[in-house]
Amino acid sequence: MKTGYALKLFVILGFLLLVAGCAQKQVADTPAAGEETRQDVLYTCNCGPQCNCNSVSTKPGDCACGNPLKWGHVLKVEGNEAILCQCAEGCRCAGLDPNDPSKCACGTSVKRVNLAGTGIYFCNCGGSCYCNTVSDKPGKCKCGMNLKKVDS
Numbered sequence: 820m821k822t823g824y825a826l827k828l829f830v831i832l833g834f835l836l837l838v839a840g841c842a843q844k845q846v847a848d849t850p851a852a853g854e855e856t857r858q859d860v861l862y863t864c865n866c867g868p869q870c871n872c873n874s875v876s877t878k879p880g881d882c883a884c885g886n887p888l889k890w891g892h893v894l895k896v897e898g899n900e901a902i903l904c905q906c907a908e909g910c911r912c913a914g915l916d917p918n919d920p921s922k923c924a925c926g927t928s929v930k931r932v933n934l935a936g937t938g939i940y941f942c943n944c945g946g947s948c949y950c951n952t953v954s955d956k957p958g959k960c961k962c963g964m965n966l967k968k969v970d971s
Contacts, residue, residue: 862888
């Protein structure tokens with residue numbers, strides 16, 4: 820009788836450990852409390868001014884020229900043009916340098932990217948938008964407006 824009881828207890832404990840392990844994995848795969856999934860990241864071609872491939876993506880990869888795309892985050896959108904800071908990956912600098920609009924707040928030169936024809940959906944609340952939301956699929960902006968895509 821004791822052997823049957825010990826076996827049942829062993830099976831129950833094993834099941835509980837399995838459930839706890841799955842729950843821990845799910846928690847590890849989700850952003851920490853207060854940390855949201857970034858919606859302001861764009862990867863762009865970084866081949867220099869002589870390059871006209873205009874490769875832009877919301878995911879890392881290679882540009883049409885074959886070089887790796889460079890990480891950046893949107894500081895604002897003016898019309899169809901995104902203004903990016905391309906400092907260290909993960910940077911969250913707050914915006915443009917108030918004394919030099921060609922640089923972001925962390926001092927890195929900004930990159931301007933025309934989003935027309937790229938397939939990227941973006942928020943443009945009006946003349947100059949600071950929602951900084953970009954996506955590879957339709958959806959809503961942080962401000963509640965529909966994201967738009969400019970085909971040409």
